[in-house]
Structure formats: C-alpha cells, structure tokens
Amino acid sequence: MFDLPVGQGPVHITLLMGPKLARPVPAEVTEALLSAQITATAGERSGFQLAFDLTKNGIISRRLLPEGFFDPKTRLIVTVNVRGTPAVLFDGLVVRQEVGASNRPGHSTLTVTGEDLTLLMDLEERTARYPNLPPSERALAILRRYSDYGIRPDVYTEKVAQPPHQDLRVHYQTGTDLQYVTELARANGYTFYLEPGPNPGQSAARWGPEVRLGIRQHALNVNMDAQSTVDQMTFAYDGTAREEPQARWQDPGTRQSTLLPQPPISP
Numbered sequence: 668m669f670d671l672p673v674g675q676g677p678v679h680i681t682l683l684m685g686p687k688l689a690r691p692v693p694a695e696v697t698e699a700l701l702s703a704q705i706t707a708t709a710g711e712r713s714g715f716q717l718a719f720d721l722t723k724n725g726i727i728s729r730r731l732l733p734e735g736f737f738d739p740k741t742r743l744i745v746t747v748n749v750r751g752t753p754a755v756l757f758d759g760l761v762v763r764q765e766v767g768a769s770n771r772p773g774h775s776t777l778t779v780t781g782e783d784l785t786l787l788m789d790l791e792e793r794t795a796r797y798p799n800l801p802p803s804e805r806a807l808a809i810l811r812r813y814s815d816y817g818i819r820p821d822v823y824t825e826k827v828a829q830p831p832h833q834d835l836r837v838h839y840q841t842g843t844d845l846q847y848v849t850e851l852a853r854a855n856g857y858t859f860y861l862e863p864g865p866n867p868g869q870s871a872a873r874w875g876p877e878v879r880l881g882i883r884q885h886a887l888n889v890n891m892d893a894q895s896t897v898d899q900m901t902f903a904y905d906g907t908a909r910e911e912p913q914a915r916w917q918d919p920g921t922r923q924s925t926l927l928p929q930p931p932i933s934p
Contacts, residue, residue, distance in 0.1 A: 679748035682717075683867055687815060689742045695726040701776065703745065705757050710858075713783040715745065715757050721766065721775040728777075737764050737779050742816075744867050755864035759783040784870055785861055787813055788845035795840040798833040801825065802851045806859075806874045809844045817868045818861070823875030825855045826930050827914070835919075848874065856912060 682697055683689035701718040721728050731737065738761065745757040763780040788809075797805045803824050810820040831838075840847045852859040852874055862871045888896045917924045 681746045681748070683742075683744040683746070684736065685742055686740075687742060689744045689868060693726060693731075696731070699725060699727055705745065709860075712785055713757065713759070715743070715759060715781050717743075717779045719777040719779070720773065721768075721777045722773075723775070728775075732766075732777065737761060737777065739763065743779070743781055744863075746867055755867055755869075757783065758861075758863040758868070758870055760786050762786070783861055783863075784813070784816060784818065785845055787816065788848070789843045792843050793840065797838045797840065799831040800838065801829050801831055802855055803874070805838065805840075806848050806851050809840075809848055810872045810874070812844070813872075816870070818870045818872050821871045821873045821875065823857065825857075827855070827927070 680697075680700070680703060682692045682700070684692050696719070699720040699722070701720055703718075704716045705713070706715070707713045719727055727736075735741075741761045743757075743759060743761055744755065747754055747756045759781045760783075761779055761781040765778040765780070767774075767776045767778065769775050797808070800808065801824075803822050807820050807822045810818065810822070849859050851857075857875050858877045859872070859874045862873060864870070885896070887900065888894050889898070889900050911929075913929070914927045915924045916927055
C-alpha cells in the first residue's frame with residue numbers, strides 16, 4: 668500500500684490477485700508498482716494497465732513471473748481508499764503481460780494489461796435453448812453461471828410483457844453469453860454492464876434501465892491550482908445519436924400488423 672497525493676488527501680491502493688479467489692499480493696509487489704491506469708467506458712468493456720519495476724533480483728523476476736503469477740486469465744482487483752472511504756475500482760482478468768528489459772538499472776519493467784469480468788462471458792460461443800422463458804428470465808439464467816466469481820445478477824423485468832409460448836416460438840442463443848445478454852437488453856430498451864463492489868470479489872451484473880441518477884460525489888475541479896482534482900475534462904454532445912424504437916404486433920390469423928404504444932423506459 669502506498670500514498671499518492673490527489674487533491675488534498677492521499678489515495679491508498681490495494682492489489683488482490685489469484686486464479687479465481689483473489690488475495691492481497693505480497694508487499695514486494697505493491698512496492699514495485701510504478702503506475703496504475705484504469706479505463707472505464709460506457710457501453711464498452713473496461714480495462715486496466717499496471718506497470719511494475721522489474722528489478723533483476725526482485726521477487727517478481729525471480730519467483731512470481733516464472734511461476735505464472737501474472738499469467739493471462741489471472742484475476743486482479745484494484746481497491747482504493749480515499750480519505751477513509753474504501754471502494755472497489757476494478758475487478759477483471761489479466762489478458763497480456765509485457766516485459767521491457769533494459770541495460771540501465773531501474774529501467775526494466777513488467778506491464779500487465781487486462782479487461783473487466785465481462786471477458787468471462789465472451790470467451791465461449793454456445794447454442795442454448797430457452798423454452799417458455801421471457802427475456803429477463805433468460806438473462807438471469809445466463810448470469811447465474813458466473814456466481815463463482817462473485818457476480819450477483821441485478822435483473823429487472825422487461826417493461827413490455829412478453830408471455831412465452833413454446834408452441835408459437837422457442838428462443839435460441841447462438842453466440843457468447845455476453846453477446847446474447849447484451850442483445851436481449853438492447854431489444855428491451857435496457858443496458859447491461861458489470862459494476863464492481865461493494866466489497867472486493869463482488870460485482871453486480873445490471874440488466875435493466877440505464878441509471879441516470881447516482882450518489883453525490885466530490886466535485887471535479889480543473890484549472891484551480893491546488894484545489895484541482897483532475898488534469899483535464901472534455902464534454903461533447905451528439906444530437907444524431909438518439910434512437911427511438913418502434914414495435915409492431917402481427918396477428919397470426921389475419922397477418923395484420925399493429926403499431927404498439929411506446930411505454931416510458933426511463934427509470
């Protein structure tokens with residue numbers, strides 16, 4: 668654990684790693700950490716990149732790296748403690764490791780790159796059959812497969828009722844779990860994403876309306892000298908990105924289609 672001056676107080680960073688159940692890393696690993704970069708993007712998979720000092724006789728190069736401590740698919744959790752308030756910043760899997768060797772002392776580094784736990788849902792393509800299950804029940808059945816990683820399903824019932832009837836139609840999944848769950852969410856005006864926390868090793872898999880309101884946070888200050896808490900902020904608005912879905916129902920007997928009223932889908 669170490670301190671980095673951010674704003675008016677330090678940030679304490681803790682690393683946990685393991686094959687599935689992550690545990691605190693040895694103190695030598697934390698002390699060798701040079702930088703930590705976390706990327707969180709709405710609508711896309713989040714990622715991380717950690718850089719470590721690769722000392723010639725250090726524990727990383729001597730024992731941990733040869734033993735596979737940083738191998739791909741290793742789970743990595745980053746927690747932060749800001750002014751006494753703990754939070755899980757990231758929970759994901761290692762996908763790449765890169766060693767940069769140098770003749771200059773102190774310039775050899777190990778860079779570890781990874782992605783969040785949705786990667787687990789995107790590794791295997793499968794064909795599955797879901798008779799008599801509405802979209803929310805299908806999403807719930809899929810998300811329960813990943814309970815071993817502490818993923819807790821947070822599934823909302825669809826706004827437009829879709830009573831299943833296997834005599835008329837049986838729903839099939841073709842592709843990865845992530846592709847199918849995301850497709851179901853989009854078809855119902857919902858979003859799907861993982862939210863790490865509240866405790867290390869736990870995540871909430873939200874399948875439901877987009878959350879537009881959250882817990883009040885500390886102000887983001889830029890260009891305020893010692894009071895600044897961020898280096899740069901950029902805002903943009905794209906007026907062409909909005910979508911308005913429409914749905915029609917077709918009578919099997921008459922083949923006549925009717926435009927369904929659009930219910931409010933915001934929370």
